[in-house]
Amino acid sequence: MPSFDPHLPISNAPGIEGSRIHAYRVSDFGPFEQSVAFRLEDAIDLSTSTVFNSAKASGQAVSFDPLHIATFDKSTTSFNINPPAAQVESQRLPLEKNQQLNLVSISSGNTENWGESNMADASPRTDISTDADTDDKNLGFDRGLSIVVAASDSSDRSKDKLDQKTLRRLAQNREAARKSRLRKKAYVQQLESSRLKLTQLEQELQRARQQGIFISSSGDQAHSMSGNGAMAFDVEYARWLEEQNRQINELRSAVNSHASDAELHIIIDGIMAHYDEIFRLKSNAAKADVFHLLSGMWKTPAERCFLWLGGFRSSELLKLLVNQLEPLTEQQLVGIGNLQQSSQQAEDALSQGMEALQQSLAETLSSGSLGSSSSSGNVANYMGQMAMAMGKLGTLEGFIRQADNLRQQTLQQMHRILTTRQSGRALLAIHDYFSRLRALSSLWLARPRE
Amino acid sequence: MDRVRDLASTRAAVIFTKSSCCMCHSIKTLFYELGASPAIHELDRDANGREMEGALRGLGCNPSVPAVFIGGKYVGSAKDVLSLHLEGSLKQMLIDAKAIWF
Numbered sequence: 001m002p003s004f005d006p007h008l009p010i011s012n013a014p015g016i017e018g019s020r021i022h023a024y025r026v027s028d029f030g031p032f033e034q035s036v037a038f039r040l041e042d043a044i045d046l047s048t049s050t051v052f053n054s055a056k057a058s059g060q061a062v063s064f065d066p067l068h069i070a071t072f073d074k075s076t077t078s079f080n081i082n083p084p085a086a087q088v089e090s091q092r093l094p095l096e097k098n099q100q101l102n103l104v105s106i107s108s109g110n111t112e113n114w115g116e117s118n119m120a121d122a123s124p125r126t127d128i129s130t131d132a133d134t135d136d137k138n139l140g141f142d143r144g145l146s147i148v149v150a151a152s153d154s155s156d157r158s159k160d161k162l163d164q165k166t167l168r169r170l171a172q173n174r175e176a177a178r179k180s181r182l183r184k185k186a187y188v189q190q191l192e193s194s195r196l197k198l199t200q201l202e203q204e205l206q207r208a209r210q211q212g213i214f215i216s217s218s219g220d221q222a223h224s225m226s227g228n229g230a231m232a233f234d235v236e237y238a239r240w241l242e243e244q245n246r247q248i249n250e251l252r253s254a255v256n257s258h259a260s261d262a263e264l265h266i267i268i269d270g271i272m273a274h275y276d277e278i279f280r281l282k283s284n285a286a287k288a289d290v291f292h293l294l295s296g297m298w299k300t301p302a303e304r305c306f307l308w309l310g311g312f313r314s315s316e317l318l319k320l321l322v323n324q325l326e327p328l329t330e331q332q333l334v335g336i337g338n339l340q341q342s343s344q345q346a347e348d349a350l351s352q353g354m355e356a357l358q359q360s361l362a363e364t365l366s367s368g369s370l371g372s373s374s375s376s377g378n379v380a381n382y383m384g385q386m387a388m389a390m391g392k393l394g395t396l397e398g399f400i401r402q403a404d405n406l407r408q409q410t411l412q413q414m415h416r417i418l419t420t421r422q423s424g425r426a427l428l429a430i431h432d433y434f435s436r437l438r439a440l441s442s443l444w445l446a447r448p449r450e
Numbered sequence: 451m452d453r454v455r456d457l458a459s460t461r462a463a464v465i466f467t468k469s470s471c472c473m474c475h476s477i478k479t480l481f482y483e484l485g486a487s488p489a490i491h492e493l494d495r496d497a498n499g500r501e502m503e504g505a506l507r508g509l510g511c512n513p514s515v516p517a518v519f520i521g522g523k524y525v526g527s528a529k530d531v532l533s534l535h536l537e538g539s540l541k542q543m544l545i546d547a548k549a550i551w552f
Binding site: 335338339342343345346348349350352353354356357360391392395398399401402405406409410413 | 470471472473475476477479480483484513528529532533535536537538
């Protein structure tokens, strides 16, 4: 008579091969000729699929081929079996804490044959719940425990379990394969677009070189790689600088060789037209990438120090020029003075507008997500905020345009106030000033660092 | 258009704006800096705002705001106003319209 649950008739059955249990080892288990020790993975698998169904506690003997094993009651039972005398494979079973297993106990029909131990022994780790009303226990297996887990009560169930496991594995494989294919596709697409970009760049480089521009190695232009608009502008600007250098040299030699006003006039007109060109280029660039212009990354570091709304400050330039342009007539002095004041006032007005824009943008982005309670309300709120913020960002282009207009018109006004020769000297002075700033930048970048 | 004209004649300097427009803020600042006290009409706060905006566009103002009138006459958009100022003409116009005195 089994010393525990009398409702579990057990019969010894040899030939476990007939069962569909995975890889178990047969070892001496006292009188029980074989033990069924599942491999861990299977045990864990078993835990996730409710393979084990509990039979009624009424003690139906569910026949298992070939083991007759009855399951416990519907309540899950955790049992730690460590029959000292049994030579059960000791395995680590890292089951999760709250894993619930419906386990089946193997009971021997002949406890007296259960080695020296009695299953009902109060060995501290023997904890077979014989209580049919055991509440669901967490499994909480210790690592060093050996577990003997019996198969389900029917071969069908084990078949289900196997199929489920296999099915799941197959599904996972399919998923992994799919993901791998997608990754590969994305990678290939990336390669294609990179190749395209590379060809474009090569063409551009070729064109630029043909025009006699010195293109340094990619290092210099790394910072302007922020999209086509930015890079295109940088290239155009470099070209523009080259041309301006040429024109200024022509002007300088004309001034030094005391060329006539008429000759100077022609050269100066060319230079003024060339200034118009850069403002036109900037206008296009502002449409493509306003932030690139605002960042000043297309200028050298020292120039960037003085950056105002994407360029130089006309009022400052005039201040610098006044001293170098003497002698000026009274009228010219007044004119230049007024021009300086007007440009200053205009710059201040634009600066204030920019500040208002910043404040407005900040307010838009920070305004309450506290108000709305519903999540859909929050989303709508967020999107509304973003839409508004987008609108405000759009006005930046307008500000840069006005700032450039200011610069362009200051130059034109200055040209009108001054005589030809004075204009010539002014343009040389402006160019020299910026040249020195650029040279300073180069020196700075090349400075020895400890 | 009539409404625009009417409002534009109420004071020596009149600026049509929108409350959210920051360039309008710049032009207003410039006028205040010059000592003028322009009348400000916010189109988005006016019941007839849409029509008025259309009328301003019809005058050639692009963008529609800010739109500046001095002495009842249409002067232009932000760009026009700043250009006039650099030329030195804006101040004179304001003086002529008695918006400022010096």
